[in-house]
Amino acid sequence: MADALMLDSNGPDDQPRQVRLSSPDKIVWPATDQGAAITKADLTAYLDAVAQPMLRGLADRPVTLQRVRxxxxxxxxxxxxxPKGVPEWSRTTMVTYPSGRSHPQLVIDDAATLLWTAQMSTVTWHPWPVRSGDNDHPDEVRIDLDPQPGRAFRDVVEAAHGLREVLRDAGLTPYVKTTGxxxxHVFAPIRPRLEFLEVRxxxxxIAxxxxxxxxxxxxxxxxxxxRGERIFVDFNQATRDRTLAAAWSPRILPGAPVSVPVTWEQLDEVVPAELTVHTVPGWLEEHGDAWTGMHDxxxxxxxxxxxxxxxLERGLGELNFPPDHPKMPGEPPRVQPSKKVAEHWDEDGNRVDPPAVRRSRRAD
Structure with missing residues (x-):
């Protein structure tokens, strides 16, 4: 087993860089019936093959790294x-989280930085829907169609085509990819004019x-x-600090499936389970990148x-935010409907003590 490899790649402005890959024979995805085991070296070879289209979705954006030990x-x-040890040629950008806390986040502009993140055991890359020069105004609408148990992928495809028409009717141009x-996932490029809450x-x-x-x-x-067996239209992917797997990114699932951009015609025929780290380089070579020019x-x-x-005119208002997000004005109660006791909540969705509890506390 090799202790390390030196990978030649390109950094910013196509300058040659070397990335040290330790433990290249370490297994990241175990073997399955669909394919052989995938090592750390195999992952970097995959990233090298898809770097050009993958960087179109990562570059100039803050990126959250999903890593494994x-x-x-x-x-x-x-x-x-x-992560510690960021290469000197890489850069970061300051982002603000729902809590109001801010800190730098990595930006992946080049193939060398992408490979370095793989060296740091990253297996899925999650770019924000903003550019590094303006981290408060999204330039993409992103919607996740999440099937509940009992629904087949063909049902999701039907929902995606329906969503395509809604977006078109709203004046947007939708693009689609498998999730892995x-x-x-359905994306639409937008001019970065509105803040996260407004985009949400x-x-x-739309939902x-x-x-x-x-x-x-x-x-x-x-x-x-x-929800029953219906497909959830996940509106909260538009919330600040919520991200989706990047186009061409592998997922932390058996068999190393990949989130692959497809045309709307290909969506009707594609079998997501067949798009893996093993097969996607060949798919890309044959079909090209369906998202080329998306932001033109x-x-x-x-x-x-x-x-x-x-x-709002119909009387419909705010919907629930993710549980780790600060409570927002007009948000419904953060309690399962089956567990909700009406008298414990005011009209704004804030928890209140029932009268008996208030009387007991006054007596104490």
Whole structure:
């Protein structure tokens, strides 16, 4: 077993760089019926093969690194702060989190930095929907179609085509990719004019419109107990500090599946489980990158935001934020509907003591 390899790659401005890869024979993905085991060296070879299109989605963005200790069957963790030992040629950008806390986050502009993150046991890359020069105004709408148990991938494809029409009607140009799992990610480039909360509201407007058009297939219900077998339109992927796996990124799942951009025509035929670290370099060579030029002509988000405003007129308001997000004005109660006791919550979704508890506390 080799102790280390030196990988030749390109840094910023195509300057040659070397990246040291320790333990290249270390297994990251164990062998499955679909393919042989994938080592750390295999992963870097894969990244080298897809670097050009993958960097189109990573470059100039803050990136969260999903890393493992002991391969995908070991400990999994996320690096938001740059890992120790960042190469001197790499750069960072300051980001602000929902808590108000700020710190630098790694930006992956070049193939050498990408390979270095693999050396640091990264297996999935999660770029923010913002550029490093303006980390508060997203330049992408991102929606995750998350199937519930009982739904097939063909059902998700049907929902994705419905979402495509909603986005088009709102004046946006949608792009689609597999997730590397059971769902589909739909993106649309936008001009970075609105802040995260406003973009999230526009996405809620889109999600509710899709739900109206396909009520038996999709849902915006945040609580799983209310979804049934419908596909969840995950509006919270538009929340600050929420990210999706990058295009061309492997996933921490058996068999090393990859999140692959496809055309809308290819979506009808593709079998996601067949798109893996083993097979995707050949797929890319044969089909090219379906997302080339995605940001050449970004759309305006006004039409999507108008859907949100129309829903406000209908009496529909805020939806739940992720549980680690600060409580927001107008947010529904953060309690499962089946466990909610009406008198414990005010009209703004804030928990209050019932009268009996208040009287007891006064007596004490």
């Amino acid at each position: 002991g391969g995908i069957e070991g400990e999994e963790f996320y690096s938001k702060n740059p 799992s059971r769902g589909v 509201h526009a996405v809620i407007g 509710r419109e899709l739900e109206r058009r396909l009520p038996d297939l999709v849902t915006t219900a945040w609580w799983k107990e209310q 002509d970004p759309g305006e988000i006004d039409g999507a935001y108008a859907l949100w405003e129309a829903d």
